Amino acid sequence: MTDLVEHEARPAPPPAPPASLKSRHRSEAFARRLRARHAAERRFRLAGAAAVGLAALMLVLLLGSIVSKGYSAFWEARIRLEVTLDPAEVADRNYNALLRRALYAQFPQVTDRAGKRTLNDLLSSGAPYELEAMVVKDPAIVGTTRTLWVRADDEIDQLLKGHYRRDLPEAERGLSDAKVAAADALLASAALAQGFNTTLFTAGDSREPEQAGVGGAIVGSLLTLLVTMALSVPVGVAAAVYLEEFAPKTRWTDLIEVNINNLAAVPSIIFGLLGLAVFLGFFGMPRSAPLVGGLVMALMTLPVIIIASRVALKAVPPSIREAALGIGASPLQTVLHHVLPLAMPGILTGTIIGMARALGETAPLLMIGMVAFIVDVPHGLTDSATVLPVQIYMWADSPERAFTERTSAAILILLGFLILMNGLAVILRKMFERRW
Amino acid sequence: MATTIQTQLKLRPSGDRRADQRGDGAPANKMTARGVAVFYGAKQALKGIDLDIPENRVLALIGPSGCGKSTFLRCLNRMNDTIDGCRVEGRIALDGEDVYGKTIDAVQLRARVGMVFQKPNPFPKSIYDNIAYGPRIHGLASGRDELDEVVQTSLKRAGLWAEVKDRLREPGTSLSGGQQQRLCIARAIAVSPEVILMDEPCSALDPIATAHIEELIDELRANYTIVIVTHNMQQAARVSQRTAFFHLGEMVECDDTEDIFTNPRDERTQGYITGRYG
Numbered sequence: 001m002t003d004l005v006e007h008e009a010r011p012a013p014p015p016a017p018p019a020s021l022k023s024r025h026r027s028e029a030f031a032r033r034l035r036a037r038h039a040a041e042r043r044f045r046l047a048g049a050a051a052v053g054l055a056a057l058m059l060v061l062l063l064g065s066i067v068s069k070g071y072s073a074f075w076e077a078r079i080r081l082e083v084t085l086d087p088a089e090v091a092d093r094n095y096n097a098l099l100r101r102a103l104y105a106q107f108p109q110v111t112d113r114a115g116k117r118t119l120n121d122l123l124s125s126g127a128p129y130e131l132e133a134m135v136v137k138d139p140a141i142v143g144t145t146r147t148l149w150v151r152a153d154d155e156i157d158q159l160l161k162g163h164y165r166r167d168l169p170e171a172e173r174g175l176s177d178a179k180v181a182a183a184d185a186l187l188a189s190a191a192l193a194q195g196f197n198t199t200l201f202t203a204g205d206s207r208e209p210e211q212a213g214v215g216g217a218i219v220g221s222l223l224t225l226l227v228t229m230a231l232s233v234p235v236g237v238a239a240a241v242y243l244e245e246f247a248p249k250t251r252w253t254d255l256i257e258v259n260i261n262n263l264a265a266v267p268s269i270i271f272g273l274l275g276l277a278v279f280l281g282f283f284g285m286p287r288s289a290p291l292v293g294g295l296v297m298a299l300m301t302l303p304v305i306i307i308a309s310r311v312a313l314k315a316v317p318p319s320i321r322e323a324a325l326g327i328g329a330s331p332l333q334t335v336l337h338h339v340l341p342l343a344m345p346g347i348l349t350g351t352i353i354g355m356a357r358a359l360g361e362t363a364p365l366l367m368i369g370m371v372a373f374i375v376d377v378p379h380g381l382t383d384s385a386t387v388l389p390v391q392i393y394m395w396a397d398s399p400e401r402a403f404t405e406r407t408s409a410a411i412l413i414l415l416g417f418l419i420l421m422n423g424l425a426v427i428l429r430k431m432f433e434r435r436w
Numbered sequence: 437m438a439t440t441i442q443t444q445l446k447l448r449p450s451g452d453r454r455a456d457q458r459g460d461g462a463p464a465n466k467m468t469a470r471g472v473a474v475f476y477g478a479k480q481a482l483k484g485i486d487l488d489i490p491e492n493r494v495l496a497l498i499g500p501s502g503c504g505k506s507t508f509l510r511c512l513n514r515m516n517d518t519i520d521g522c523r524v525e526g527r528i529a530l531d532g533e534d535v536y537g538k539t540i541d542a543v544q545l546r547a548r549v550g551m552v553f554q555k556p557n558p559f560p561k562s563i564y565d566n567i568a569y570g571p572r573i574h575g576l577a578s579g580r581d582e583l584d585e586v587v588q589t590s591l592k593r594a595g596l597w598a599e600v601k602d603r604l605r606e607p608g609t610s611l612s613g614g615q616q617q618r619l620c621i622a623r624a625i626a627v628s629p630e631v632i633l634m635d636e637p638c639s640a641l642d643p644i645a646t647a648h649i650e651e652l653i654d655e656l657r658a659n660y661t662i663v664i665v666t667h668n669m670q671q672a673a674r675v676s677q678r679t680a681f682f683h684l685g686e687m688v689e690c691d692d693t694e695d696i697f698t699n700p701r702d703e704r705t706q707g708y709i710t711g712r713y714g
Contacts, residue, residue, distance in 0.1 A: 249520055319557035323620070325518060327570040327627050328547030337569070338559060 066415075070408025076197040076210060077157040078149040079103070079122060079186060083131070085142045090135060095128035099150060106191060107182070118178045122186070124151040126211040149195065154209040154402035156183050160194060163401050200409060204375045205391065209402030212395075214410050216377040220290055220370070220385030221359060221417075223378060227294020228301055228358050233351055235298075236305030237340075240347075243306070244313040245335050264303035271300045272364030280368060287369035288384040296364045301354040308350020312343035345429040352425035356418050362389040388414045466491040466631055466661040467512060467549075472526035474507050474516065481507045483685045484526065489631070494653060494662045496672035496693065499682035500708065505665045508682070509633050512663065513549035514542045530631070547574055550629035554636040556616035558608030558623070563600050566608040566619055567591060570627035586626055593659075594622035595652050614645025621652065625660075632656065634664040638671065650675050669709055673697055681705045 024030055081102040089098050103119050110116060127150045135142060155175055158164055160183070170177050186192035203213030247253045275296035279285045285292050316339050324334040340347075365371065371390050378385035386394070388410065395407040467489040474482040482504045489495050489512075497505040507516070514535060516522045528535045535545050547570075558566050567587040570576070577583040587604070591597040596618045600611070608619050617637055624632055634653070638646040653662060653675045666672050672679050673693060680690035681702070689702045700706045 317557075319553065319555060320559065321518070322515065322551075322553060323557040323559060323623075324569075325515065326513070326546060326551035326553070327623060328543050328545075328550075329569075329573055330543045333573055337573075342560065 066408050066411050070405055070410075070412045072161045073200060073402075073405040073409035074197050075161070075194040076199065077152040077160045078193060078195050079152050079156075080191040080193070081106075081148050081150050082145060083148050083150075084145040085135065087143050090142050093132065095131045095135075099123055099127055099131060106189070107185070115178070118176065118182060121179065122153055122156055122182055124153050124210045125208055126206075127151055149193070151199070151210055152192065154400060155179065156192070157210055158401050159183055160187075160192070161405075163405075200406065201413075202377075204377050205373055205386070205394070206375060209398075209400045209406060212403070212406060214388060214391055214413055216374055217386050217388045217391035217410070218413070218417075219377050220293075220374075221387040223290035223381055223385060224293040224297060224365075224370075224387055225355060225359060227291055227381060228297040229351075229355060231295065231298035232301040232305055232354070236302050236351075237309050237347060239302075240306045240309030240313060241335055241340065244310050245339065246331065260303050260306050264307060267363070268300055268361055269363040269367065271296050272367030274299065275364060276367045286382050286384075288372050288374070288386070289382045290370075290378065290385050291381040292368050293365050293370050293385075293387065294381075296368060297358040297361065300361070300364060301358050304354040304357065305347075305351050308353070309343065309347045312346025312350065313339060315346060316342045341432070344432040348428045348432065349425050352421050352428075356421045359387075359417060359421070360389055360414065362387075362393055365390055388417070463490040463493060465489060466531065468527075468529045469508070469511075470527045470529075472508065472511060472524065472528060474504070474511060474525075475523045476519070477521040481685055482511075485687045487680055487687055487690055489661060489663055490678060491661050492657060492659070493678060494657050494664060494676040496676035496679045497663065497665045497682060498667075498669060498672050498679060498708070499688075501667075503682040504685045505682045506635050508687075509551075509635055509663060509665050512631070512633055513546045513551055515546075515551065517542055547627050548629055549631040549633060550624035550627055552617070552620050552624055552632065552634045552637050555640050556613055556620050558611070558616050558619050560607060560609055562605045563591075563608050563611070563619060564604040566623050567626045570623060574627060576626075576628065590622040590626040593625050593656070594618045595648065595655075596622055612645070614641050614648055617641060617645070617649060618652065621649070621656075625656075629660065631661045631663065634662065636665050636667060639667065646671070669697075681708060683708070 081099060082105065083098055083102045086098060089095070100116075100120060100123075103123065104110065104116065107115075107119060110119060130151060131148070134148075152160075155164075156179070159175060159180065164173055164175050164180075166173075166180065183192060199211060200213045201218075202215040203211060204216030206212040243253060243257065275292060279292045279295055280287060285295075320338050320342065321334055324338045325331070329337065365387060370386050371394065372384060372386060373394070374384050374386050376383070392407055392410045392414065395403045395410060465488040469485050469487045469489075472482055472485040472487075473480065485504075485508055487508075497509065499505050510516045511524055511528060512535070516524060524536060530540070530545070530548065533540060535549075559569065561569070564587055567590050568577075568583050571583060571586045577586050588597065588601075591600060596615060599615060600606075600619075608616065611619060617640075621632075621637075638649050641649065650671065653664065656662060657677075664672075664675065676693045678690065679693040679696040681688045681696065681700075681704070683704050689696065689700060689705045691701070696705065697709055700709060
């Protein structure tokens with residue numbers, strides 16, 4: 001048999017290592033190096049644990065500060081009144097007079113105008129509307145005497161929560177001695193108590209802290225997110241599927257890819273300016289509307305969703321594509337039946353992270369007028385609305401003490417929504433996850 | 437020289453081997469390749485391959501790694517289309533019809549020329565859905581009962597029915613490696629292909645699972661034309677009737693398997709089958 005090709009001849013085996021090299025494993029120098037290696041590893045682990053500890057400490061400090069400031073906002077002070085619903089006054093819609101009469105009845109010793117004014121200030125200016133709503137809902141109560149718990153003014157609320165220092169002289173305290181005395185008298189007769197603050201969740205914004213809530217902002221945020229999701233998810237996933245599975249790899253697709261990555265890093269306020277110029281300026285869409293906010297957020301979220309979806313699609317093993325193509329599935333069937341379902345957990349995670357980012361975004365919304373003071377809860381995509389983070393931003397600017405705790409409470413509510421969304425992401429990922 | 441392989445040939449259990457090869461004359465060619473050249477970008481992977489694939493026979497493609505066997509195999513059902521920068525020249529015909537021509541659609545071609553891959557790749561779905569997927573998308577079964585029937589016959593032909601008939605709803609990925617590969621064969625069969633291409637179907641399997649698959653290939657030959665790429669020369673000797681030896685992008689020699697292993701004409705073939713290189 002003739003030899004085949006020259007290069008296929010077996011090379012000579014390499015020479016055996018000298019005995020001196022082998023004995024090094026047992027030398028003193030080797031042992032020293034080994035100790036140093038172990039020490040380095042211990043140091044690294046310690047540094048890592050310290051970093052994690054530091055991060056956890058920061059988180060605890062942040063959350064602790066917000067919770068300790070904000071938890072009290074979930075309670076509000078209410079005053080017990082024996083209200084006689086005089087039909088004549090109800091016919092005149094003079095609910096204020098009814099409430100005041102009931103309050104004066106608890107303080108028979110107060111007869112002068114100044115004293116009565118002090119008593120008037122104990123009640124929230126929104127209390128008459130509360131009573132009116134009650135009567136409209138159940139007209140049968142007119143003419144009867146009812147025991148009602150009526151919302152107190154925010155100053156009384158704050159006094160009850162200990163946010164006013166009683167030991168300070170009247171001028172420095174910011175709350176008159178007369179009001180403190182009246183509140184104490186109500187407390188003594190158990191006519192002043194704290195209850196769960198539902199207003200915080202149902203009401204829109206207000207100048208009066210005790211009547212202000214994040215209800216409007218929550219609805220505004222949900223409407224905005226709805227528009228964002230309806231636009232950015234289908235467009236983003238379709239773009240990712242096309243780029244990843246169908247588009248030929250040319251200079252154009254490279255250019256598009258680079259631009260998408262750049263777009264993801266563009267500061268969000270730029271998107272707000274774009275929205276202002278294009279959606280409001282050119283298309284003449286309404287200001288402060290969740291529709292426009294959603295459009296701007298969709299533009300901002302798109303690159304995030306495209307990038308996350310492409311990564312998820314890339315992670316699907318090519319063997320699945322081959323298997324589907326190999327039995328005659330068309331490329332579209334391969335993607336829709338096999339690749340996309342397998343990429344779904346990753347796509348969902350990316351989408352929800354994008355949505356969570358949109359939920360917490362403020363800057364672009366400032367540009368399109370969603371930073372307005374809006375009392376009504378929005379009912380549609382074109383109603384004026386604000387969103388949770390903007391509401392937080394506006395409350396943080398308000399001087400009243402009661403808004404300080406409401407700001408923290410609103411942050412807690414926003415965090416709650418974010419945790420809810422991230423939890424949803426985890427659940428959906430678990431649900432769609434398949435092994436291969 | 438090559439004694440082990442010759443022993444294998446003699447020890448083969450099925451005694452009808454010689455009759456297959458010689459008795460009924462030369463079988464018709466199911467597929468033919470003429471002057472097939474494949475380029476990956478500027479690199480040429482195949483240099484003008486001429487090869488006939490006889491009907492209802494097993495053709496084994498052997499050769500050292502990187503010689504172009506798999507590339508050739510993937511030309512037969514146009515799986516190379518999915519690779520960027522891959523260009524195919526020459527003519528490959530299925531029943532006389534150019535598979536790269538305008539009259540044949542790649543999707544239709546792959547339904548007629550099925551493929552089994554090196555690594556078992558069941559879909560992460562139930563065993564039933566793995567088999568039923570092909571018939572569903574091609575509309576081969578109308579109604580539930582017919583689909584059940586197709587699934588059952590496919591699994592039976594792949595010799596997997598007895599093992600999985602009580603667990604059709606379990607995921608295909610829960611099976612063992614050998615079972616998964618038979619599931620993949622059943623999945624390919626379910627589409628009723630004319631040709632089955634197998635790219636090293638046993639390289640990820642243990643010897644017992646390999647023996648299973650080899651028996652299966654021998655049985656499938658009656659109804660299908662099979663082309664198998666293998667690195668294992670004993671396997672080529674055991675399962676195939678014809679063998680083609682590839683080397684550095686060329687098809688060196690193609691002949692009846694027995695002749696290739698006992699009386700190779702080219703010295704490169706001889707060098708490879710005797711284990712001198714590869």
